Amino acid sequence: MAKNILLDKKDISEKLRRKYDNSRRIWLDGKGEWPISFRLGIPSEKEAQEQVKDVKAWQLFWHTWTGAGDVIWVERHWQILGTQQVPERIVMHNPEQVVSWIGESERWSSATKRRDLILTKWPILTDSISKYYDDLADYSDTDFDRLLNVTTWLFENPKSHLYIRQLPIRGIDTKWIENRRSIVTGLLSGLRAAIDEKTDLFDIMGVRKQPRMVRMCILDTLIRANFGGLRDIATPVEDLAALELSLRAVFIVENLQNGLAFGDIPGAVVFMRMGNAVDIYRDISWLRHVPCFYWGDLDTAGFAILNRLRTYHPHVKSFLMDLKTLTDHEDLWSHDKDPKRATLSLLAPEEQEAYESILSNKLGDYVRLEQERIPWQRAWETIKSLI
Numbered sequence: 389m390a391k392n393i394l395l396d397k398k399d400i401s402e403k404l405r406r407k408y409d410n411s412r413r414i415w416l417d418g419k420g421e422w423p424i425s426f427r428l429g430i431p432s433e434k435e436a437q438e439q440v441k442d443v444k445a446w447q448l449f450w451h452t453w454t455g456a457g458d459v460i461w462v463e464r465h466w467q468i469l470g471t472q473q474v475p476e477r478i479v480m481h482n483p484e485q486v487v488s489w490i491g492e493s494e495r496w497s498s499a500t501k502r503r504d505l506i507l508t509k510w511p512i513l514t515d516s517i518s519k520y521y522d523d524l525a526d527y528s529d530t531d532f533d534r535l536l537n538v539t540t541w542l543f544e545n546p547k548s549h550l551y552i553r554q555l556p557i558r559g560i561d562t563k564w565i566e567n568r569r570s571i572v573t574g575l576l577s578g579l580r581a582a583i584d585e586k587t588d589l590f591d592i593m594g595v596r597k598q599p600r601m602v603r604m605c606i607l608d609t610l611i612r613a614n615f616g617g618l619r620d621i622a623t624p625v626e627d628l629a630a631l632e633l634s635l636r637a638v639f640i641v642e643n644l645q646n647g648l649a650f651g652d653i654p655g656a657v658v659f660m661r662m663g664n665a666v667d668i669y670r671d672i673s674w675l676r677h678v679p680c681f682y683w684g685d686l687d688t689a690g691f692a693i694l695n696r697l698r699t700y701h702p703h704v705k706s707f708l709m710d711l712k713t714l715t716d717h718e719d720l721w722s723h724d725k726d727p728k729r730a731t732l733s734l735l736a737p738e739e740q741e742a743y744e745s746i747l748s749n750k751l752g753d754y755v756r757l758e759q760e761r762i763p764w765q766r767a768w769e770t771i772k773s774l775i
Contacts, residue, residue, distance in 0.1 A: 457481075711738065
């Protein structure tokens with residue numbers, strides 16, 4: 389049917405929108421092949437005869453078109469309808485015509501003007517600035533001025549070691565920076581020609597990081613006395629690493645509630661809540677000289693965390709992370725929605741057995757047992773038996 393092939397403004401708009409979405413960053417770089425054209429769907433004579441009214445309306449619409457682009461017409465010599473002028477395609481000669489058609493002129497104008505301002509100031513960013521098209525297009529004037537100010541100051545002061553809160557830049561705070569971390573770090577990395585050398589926001593900016601906090605419960609009453617009787621402490625890892633504690637056991641648990649539930653144990657502490665951030669324990673060197681026991685969830689993530697912890701502290705032993713513990717609590721299983729297979733070479737044989745049983749679906753559809761579901765009485769008896 390003719391009405392199925394005759395393209396109108398809506399049809400072309402959809403095509404141009406897709407082209408713009410896929411190419412706007414290339415166009416911002418001044419690249420791309422021009423002109424571009426789209427066929428308008430010339431009907432056959434048979435189709436034109438079947439829907440004369442639709443075809444005439446289509447011809448009239450494109451004949452009176454005054455929008456962006458040029459309509460190219462051709463002659464068709466039909467046996468019955470005679471010679472007809474029909475619109476063959478519409479041609480766009482530049483990005484301005486495309487954005488005008490799809491209502492993106494204002495954003496395009498903002499992006500191009502701001503790109504030019506940045507490249508006038510920092511020509512070295514020529515090959516990377518287009519990736520930030522949407523930021524350049526959508527920032528308010530205030531935020532764009534702040535972006536220029538913060539990039540300039542940080543580039544000129546690469547190792548200020550100030551907290552973001554201390555930066556002498558009006559209108560800049562931690563949230564503002566973190567919400568725009570991609571473009572801030574991207575511009576700075578480009579300016580320093582160090583895109584692949586650093587990926588951390590704070591390292592690239594040369595500012596001070598917030599302290600990495602570790603939460604620890606002191607389970608020994610005599611040790612607590614040295615801390616004013618405090619049992620539950622959250623402290624920067626650097627301060628914790630500098631402590632001299634006389635310990636005979638350290639427990640590390642993923643779950644906060646499990647850690648808080650520990651009773652007193654002479655000569656022991658428990659670290660809790662770090663979950664996947666176990667890399668922080670790498671910096672506590674005295675852990676290498678104390679028996680350490682790890683308890684995580686019985687799932688693929690829990691075993692991966694244990695494996696990574698052992699890259700820093702190979703002597704760490706796990707508890708309640710074996711196949712028997714898993715099968716003893718079948719009624720408490722849930723299912724891992726995002727299982728990850730990896731080579732975990734540092735798992736002990738009983739841990740590897742449980743891990744492979746989960747991955748192979750031997751027990752069910754990627755089953756998992758969260759550590760907090762294990763009855764506390766059994767957990768506590770196991771803990772006390774370790775030392």
